[in-house]
Amino acid sequence: MRFLLIEDNAELSGSVAARLSLDGHAVDCAATLAEAEDCLGAASYDLILLDIMLPDGDGRDFLVRHRRAERETPVIVMTARSAVTDRVDALDTGADDYITKPFDFAELEARCRAVLRRRGGAAQTQRVFADIRFDPLAATLTIEGEIRDLRSREMRLMELFLSAQGRILSKEHLVDRLFSFSEPVSDNAIEVYVGRLRRKLSGSRAKIETVRGLGYRLTEG
Structure with a gap:
């Protein structure tokens, strides 16, 4: 699978990419929304991991544009905001799932698998x-x-x-x-x-x- 990771924290981005790469996934990292758009213009992705607060804008605005463009790539929002209203807002905007920082890598991997299974129409893993x-x-x-x-x-x-x-x-x-x-x-x-x-x-x-x-x-x- 090929993932797009949109995260401006270089240390976190590197750690997440390294962990997902161990599972055999290809991970492209973007530190800004502009870089993310460039990546989307050059490749197709199975899953997007999206931070909210980015140097050149709000990840939720990116998510709105993503859905309006009828892009079906699933999106998991990653953010330090933990209020229920923040989670509801992200999901209503078009996110497929939501994970709060700091998170355990095992949970992130499980959420990625669950979202990909749902998008693939498969309830079973085997x-x-x-x-x-x-x-x-x-x-x-x-x-x-x-x-x-x-x-x-x-x-x-x-x-x-x-x-x-x-x-x-x-x-x-x-x-x-x-x-x-x-x-x-x-x-x-x-x-x-x-x-x-x-x-x-x-x-x-x-x-x-x-x-x-x-x-x-x-x-x-």
Whole structure:
């Protein structure tokens, strides 16, 4: 998943981005609303984490513009304001969730997962395809009772394929979803991760097919 973190506190921004990156998410950081708009103009995001008080404006104004532009990317507001009226105002403005600073990283991660599940229309975390069961919380694939552990980016790649069963995903799309602007990406990065995931799927009916010149797709063989 690719997240946009809009937060002007450099220490907090770095800590949140590092924590989410450990889960395999790509995180772009913006310290101002202007930087955030530039990021939105250059990439698409699965989730936005939004501070309220920013150097060049109020995050709630950004949220209003975000919804008026019919952008459906879910937004979690992060702020030190803890009054009930502040939470109600953020939610009524268009936020999908609200977390008060200081927060525990585990709670933030759980809220991110919950919002993404709601937006994806899935109440359950585990996904089943062919003869595999994928559990993103445990970072495992289960094939005929055998549990295989996934590394963070392998897990996010599996999520992408499961969300697009049978559809071709280009290398460019996969790079966009797996890497942030600040991360160096080698020419064969996607081939490396696809190769690793294929090894984890070895022996199952789930196959990652290469469509020459176009990309990859998950099929049942």
